[in-house]
Amino acid sequence: MGPSSSRPEAIKAIPIRHWGRWIAAGVIIFLAFLLAFSFVRNPHVEWQTIWHYLFSDLVLRGVAVTLELTVISMVIGAVGGTVLAVMRLSKNYVLSGVSWFYIWFFRGTPVYVQILLWGNFAILYPRLFLGLPFVNVVFASVDSNKAISIFVASILALGLNEAAYAAELVRAGIISVEKGQNEAAESLGMSPGLTMRRIILPQAMRVIIPPMGNETISMLKTTSLVAVISGHELMSNITISYSQNFKIFPLLLVACIWYIFFTTLLTIGQHYLEAYFGKGFGDKEAAAAEKRAMKRLQRKNGVDPGVF
Amino acid sequence: MVKVEQVWKSFGKLDVLKGVDFVVYPKQTFVLLGPSGGGKSTLLRCINHLEAIDAGRLWVDGELMGYRQKGTVLHEMKARDVSRQRAKIGMVFQRFNLFPHMTAIENVMEAPIRVLRVKRQQAEAEAEQLLTQVGLGEKLDVYPAQLSGGQQQRVAIARALAMKPKLMLFDEPTSALDPELVGEVLDVMKELAREGMTMVVVTHEIGFAKEVADGVALMDGGVIVEQGPPNQCLMNPKEERTKAFLSKVLA
Numbered sequence: 001m002g003p004s005s006s007r008p009e010a011i012k013a014i015p016i017r018h019w020g021r022w023i024a025a026g027v028i029i030f031l032a033f034l035l036a037f038s039f040v041r042n043p044h045v046e047w048q049t050i051w052h053y054l055f056s057d058l059v060l061r062g063v064a065v066t067l068e069l070t071v072i073s074m075v076i077g078a079v080g081g082t083v084l085a086v087m088r089l090s091k092n093y094v095l096s097g098v099s100w101f102y103i104w105f106f107r108g109t110p111v112y113v114q115i116l117l118w119g120n121f122a123i124l125y126p127r128l129f130l131g132l133p134f135v136n137v138v139f140a141s142v143d144s145n146k147a148i149s150i151f152v153a154s155i156l157a158l159g160l161n162e163a164a165y166a167a168e169l170v171r172a173g174i175i176s177v178e179k180g181q182n183e184a185a186e187s188l189g190m191s192p193g194l195t196m197r198r199i200i201l202p203q204a205m206r207v208i209i210p211p212m213g214n215e216t217i218s219m220l221k222t223t224s225l226v227a228v229i230s231g232h233e234l235m236s237n238i239t240i241s242y243s244q245n246f247k248i249f250p251l252l253l254v255a256c257i258w259y260i261f262f263t264t265l266l267t268i269g270q271h272y273l274e275a276y277f278g279k280g281f282g283d284k285e286a287a288a289a290e291k292r293a294m295k296r297l298q299r300k301n302g303v304d305p306g307v308f
Numbered sequence: 309m310v311k312v313e314q315v316w317k318s319f320g321k322l323d324v325l326k327g328v329d330f331v332v333y334p335k336q337t338f339v340l341l342g343p344s345g346g347g348k349s350t351l352l353r354c355i356n357h358l359e360a361i362d363a364g365r366l367w368v369d370g371e372l373m374g375y376r377q378k379g380t381v382l383h384e385m386k387a388r389d390v391s392r393q394r395a396k397i398g399m400v401f402q403r404f405n406l407f408p409h410m411t412a413i414e415n416v417m418e419a420p421i422r423v424l425r426v427k428r429q430q431a432e433a434e435a436e437q438l439l440t441q442v443g444l445g446e447k448l449d450v451y452p453a454q455l456s457g458g459q460q461q462r463v464a465i466a467r468a469l470a471m472k473p474k475l476m477l478f479d480e481p482t483s484a485l486d487p488e489l490v491g492e493v494l495d496v497m498k499e500l501a502r503e504g505m506t507m508v509v510v511t512h513e514i515g516f517a518k519e520v521a522d523g524v525a526l527m528d529g530g531v532i533v534e535q536g537p538p539n540q541c542l543m544n545p546k547e548e549r550t551k552a553f554l555s556k557v558l559a
Contacts, residue, residue: 032379058489090468115336133554151494180403180405181405181407182465183333183358183399183401183405184399184401184406184407185407185419186358186394186399187356187358187394187398187399187468188395188418188419188423188467188471189392189394189395189396189419189471190391190423191387191388192387194422194423198418198422199407202409202410203407203409233514241536279350299483
């Protein structure tokens with residue numbers, strides 16, 4: 001028996017009116033407008049000054065360094081974190097112990113303090129030697145201040161700290177992949193290393209990417225802490241600037257504008273990254289499947305599918 | 309092809325296998341039946357060393373699985389050698405365990421390319437052929453999430469076959485499927501048996517056992533209660549437990 005041939009008339013009920021919502025929205029918009037209005041009209045904000053400094057040399061150079069620090073630290077953090085996570089999950093007690101200790105130590109101190117420690121590294125070890133211990137044989141040595149420059153200290157502090165947090169994220173991602181995947185890969189004769197690389201980690205990415213995106217966005221702002229060792233990023237330069245011209249508020253707003261701008265860009269980027277790793281799990285797949293079939297046929301017939 | 313001798317296996321304090329003996333000859337289809345918890349799946353997973361046995365010996369294709377024997381001493385096998393042994397055995401799981409981030413054809417190609425070092429084009433061609441053989445020639449570039457259970461299981465079978473195994477293990481391959489989809493998977497398995505593949509199948513499908521099996525065994529409580537050819541074991545069972553099990557299943 002199929003459905004009946006004539007549908008009854010569609011329901012045309014009068015919807016519930018949510019008056020409370022409309023009133024609340026109205027009040028909030030009004031208050032927001034008042035706030036914005038007072039802010040814009042405030043003489044201490046000095047919109048002209050903000051505009052002047054927004055694209056100034058000092059600020060732009062600071063932004064560039066901030067971005068460099070963010071990228072390099074996140075790379076160190078992500079790679080280090082993955083290594084640490086795999087170590088932590090290993091059956092080898094040495095590896096898993098070392099990893100545990102590292103994570104415990106680097107999560108146990110504030111990143112602010114770690115930055116100060118790396119920045120003052122030369123006090124602890126004035127010279128770095130490459131040689132054999134206890135027998136006074138030295139192949140090469142270097143002045144710590146030169147080897148661990150402010151920039152190197154910054155990326156070490158930020159990167160190594162991030163690796164400890166990233167390790168827990170990656171570990172959570174790896175654990176989230178069901179055991180059956182491991183069994184299937186192993187039953188096909190794939191080695192544990194191959195299984196991790198080709199099967200487990202790609203699937204773990206789905207769980208790892210959103211919090212990692214968060215970490216990156218957070219790192220963008222955490223770089224501001226290296227101002228304490230005069231790293232030459234945005235906040236360092238802004239601080240130097242307003243300690244000379246006393247235009248504290250406008251310059252802080254300049255910093256805010258830049259941080260918010262890049263955070264927005266990163267958020268959009270994360271959205272696309274999640275889409276890529278969510279491949280195979282969502283809708284719109286039929287069309288994509290056809291595209292892939294086309295590409296394969298072309299490859300088979302010796303035509304280079306190229307980019308479409 | 310498979311020789312199991314006095315195999316014992318425990319998980320903690322629980323003894324799951326308590327001295328199992330049987331032999332599967334090449335090209336035979338051997339079916340393991342029995343109530344849940346009887347140890348059938350565990351036994352299957354011991355055959356390809358996904359679980360290590362605690363006592364006894366297990367040989368596949370003349371090779372001791374998972375251990376190397378030097379004189380009278382047993383050495384644990386290195387992971388690399390275990391992987392090599394497993395590559396000769398194909399396994400199909402109850403929950404399919406397809407790789408969800410790869411298309412059907414990529415699932416089938418992956419192991420030959422990475423483990424057997426087959427060239428990509430050749431692996432792709434062979435994968436296409438295998439998938440067509442199991443009736444999924446139109447679904448090569450589809451992700452597992454878009455396939456029905458029966459289709460997924462058939463991809464899983466193709467994936468196991470891509471490694472050109474000498475032995476195929478099936479762990480309740482149709483238990484997670486809707487009744488309408490069971491038939492298509494059983495058909496593929498029957499075809500495999502006809503072509504002479506050595507198979508050990510754990511299943512509840514008595515009909516399949518009657519039609520295709522060369523040997524049948526009933527497992528309960530970690531031991532084989534009764535074994536023999538299907539027309540003897542299933543039609544005229546000798547043991548009480550076998551009769552009890554069959555009457556429940558065939559009711």
